[in-house]
Amino acid sequence: MHLARLQRSTPFRLAVAYGLLFVTSSLLVYLVTYLLLRAEIYSTLDNSVTETYSVIQSSYAPGDIEDVVQSMNSFSRLKNGDRRIFYLGSAAGKRLAGDIAKFVPATGLQTITGERLGLPGNERFRVKTGTIDGNNLLVGESLEATEDLGQIILANFAWMSVFTTLLAVFAGLFLARRAQTRIDAIAETMTEISDGNMSRRVRLTGSGDDIDLIATQINSALDRLSDLIESMRQVSADIAHDLKTPLNRLKLILEEASLREENNESVGEQLRDALAESDQINATFQALLRISQIEAGTRKTRFASVDLNQLLRTVVEIFGDVAEDNAQTLSFDAASSPDCFIEGDKELLMQLFVNLVENAMNHCPAGTAIRLSLRHTGNHCLATVADNGPGIPADEHEKVFRRLYRLDKSRNSPGHGLGLSMVKAIADLHGMAIGIEDNHPGARFVLSWERPAEQN
Ligand SMILES: Nc1ncnc2c1ncn2[C@@H]1O[C@H](COP(=O)(O)OP(=O)(O)OP(=O)(O)O)[C@@H](O)[C@H]1O
Numbered sequence: 001m002h003l004a005r006l007q008r009s010t011p012f013r014l015a016v017a018y019g020l021l022f023v024t025s026s027l028l029v030y031l032v033t034y035l036l037l038r039a040e041i042y043s044t045l046d047n048s049v050t051e052t053y054s055v056i057q058s059s060y061a062p063g064d065i066e067d068v069v070q071s072m073n074s075f076s077r078l079k080n081g082d083r084r085i086f087y088l089g090s091a092a093g094k095r096l097a098g099d100i101a102k103f104v105p106a107t108g109l110q111t112i113t114g115e116r117l118g119l120p121g122n123e124r125f126r127v128k129t130g131t132i133d134g135n136n137l138l139v140g141e142s143l144e145a146t147e148d149l150g151q152i153i154l155a156n157f158a159w160m161s162v163f164t165t166l167l168a169v170f171a172g173l174f175l176a177r178r179a180q181t182r183i184d185a186i187a188e189t190m191t192e193i194s195d196g197n198m199s200r201r202v203r204l205t206g207s208g209d210d211i212d213l214i215a216t217q218i219n220s221a222l223d224r225l226s227d228l229i230e231s232m233r234q235v236s237a238d239i240a241h242d243l244k245t246p247l248n249r250l251k252l253i254l255e256e257a258s259l260r261e262e263n264n265e266s267v268g269e270q271l272r273d274a275l276a277e278s279d280q281i282n283a284t285f286q287a288l289l290r291i292s293q294i295e296a297g298t299r300k301t302r303f304a305s306v307d308l309n310q311l312l313r314t315v316v317e318i319f320g321d322v323a324e325d326n327a328q329t330l331s332f333d334a335a336s337s338p339d340c341f342i343e344g345d346k347e348l349l350m351q352l353f354v355n356l357v358e359n360a361m362n363h364c365p366a367g368t369a370i371r372l373s374l375r376h377t378g379n380h381c382l383a384t385v386a387d388n389g390p391g392i393p394a395d396e397h398e399k400v401f402r403r404l405y406r407l408d409k410s411r412n413s414p415g416h417g418l419g420l421s422m423v424k425a426i427a428d429l430h431g432m433a434i435g436i437e438d439n440h441p442g443a444r445f446v447l448s449w450e451r452p453a454e455q456n
């Protein structure tokens with residue numbers, strides 16, 4: 001990995017930050033432990049010197065310095081190597097007992113070099129002095145062992161610090177590399193996706209950790225994206241296919257017009273046909289555009305509370321006469337239907353029910369009864385548009401909502417096969433579920449949505 005890339009890598013930066021924290025805190029712990037241990041060892045040494053001094057001092061009986069000399073000698077015999085030093089001498093400087101040449105007065109407990117006490121080498125001593133019956137008494141203990149122990153502890157801690165640092169560096173790098181590899185795999189997948197390989201997905205480790213969680217979310221977003229792209233591709237192909245027929249028709253009409261024109265025949269009829277055909281194509285495009293706009297969801301900003309009971313009543317008022325002209329009946333029992341409200345766009349909701357009513361009128365024969373209804377079920381509202389016409393076969397229930405899809409038997413009747421696509425787009429925009437049921441006989445379109453909270 002390049003150094004510049006490494007520096008930009010979040011796992012690496014985290015690893016460095018935690019490594020530094022780990023090393024600094026370990027060093028602090030070692031330092032504090034060392035200082036405490038050192039203080040403890042020194043205080044043990046001081047206690048030992050003070051204790052020996054007190055024992056020797058307490059052996060003195062007034063006027064009898066000899067006991068002190070004896071006590072000191074027995075301590076000298078007991079002494080462990082060169083660790084302890086003793087001195088007892090007269091005020092004039094005459095040595096009475098002990099193993100050092102010179103007396104050096106000390107205040108309290110003091111550290112004095114062996115050189116000052118007339119001892120060879122550069123050993124240091126912890127020393128306590130005092131006077132007994134006018135004589136000078138000195139008791140001391142070598143600091144060598146204590147200092148050696150301190151050195152050992154310090155060296156130990158130094159090694160432990162080196163080990164801790166190495167551990168922090170290698171563990172940090174290992175963990176950073178592992179996380180980075182997984183992040184790189186995600187980046188690689190995204191690059192492949194943007195290169196057009198929509199089937200690629202991020203591989204999961206199955207650990208269920210946060211990176212796996214993000215990978216799962218990315219994968220489901222990619223699934224949705226490829227579904228959308230696939231359906232867009234399908235829709236574009238369908239549209240292109242379905243528009244080929246009217247465009248071919250237009251071309252044939254224009255070819256015929258041109259031929260007639262060459263023969264000096266009238267072309268008025270062909271021009272009118274061409275105009276009608278291009279109007280049809282235009283209307284199809286308009287409808288397709290409108291569906292796309294509805295699907296884009298921008299109309300949501302205009303949402304307000306809409307009274308469905310009122311809306312269905314209006315639909316029946318407007319289309320009742322048209323149905324009558326078709327020898328059909330259109331009914332809605334507003335009085336015995338509940339008030340059902342929905343947050344929505346009134347104009348679009350009107351369009352939805354108009355499309356369903358128009359379908360029933362256009363695709364059902366004379367004598368058909370078209371019924372609208374509205375009711376509550378639990379915390380849902382249900383609106384239906386039912387007829388007793390020829391119905392829609394169950395295996396076509398899904399397909400009729402596709403853009404430009406029409407049943408074979410309707411191919412020769414006017415229409416674009418876009419009415420139900422718009423119904424579906426409007427229902428989706430309002431969070432309404434839509435389904436087709438068999439009305440035995442006929443078709444029943446059922447719309448259901450959750451009742452607004454204030455109505456429950
Ligand atoms: N109530 C119904 N009874 C029987 N068939 C229906 C009914 N409603 C719709 N269909 C069938 O579903 C097809 C799709 O309907 P849709 O409203 O999408 O298109 P259309 O009515 O043919 O044309 P457009 O609505 O764009 O003018 C229709 O062509 C028709 O075959």
Ligand SMILES: [Mg+2]
Pocket residue numbers: 355358359415418419420
């Ligand atoms: Mg229609």
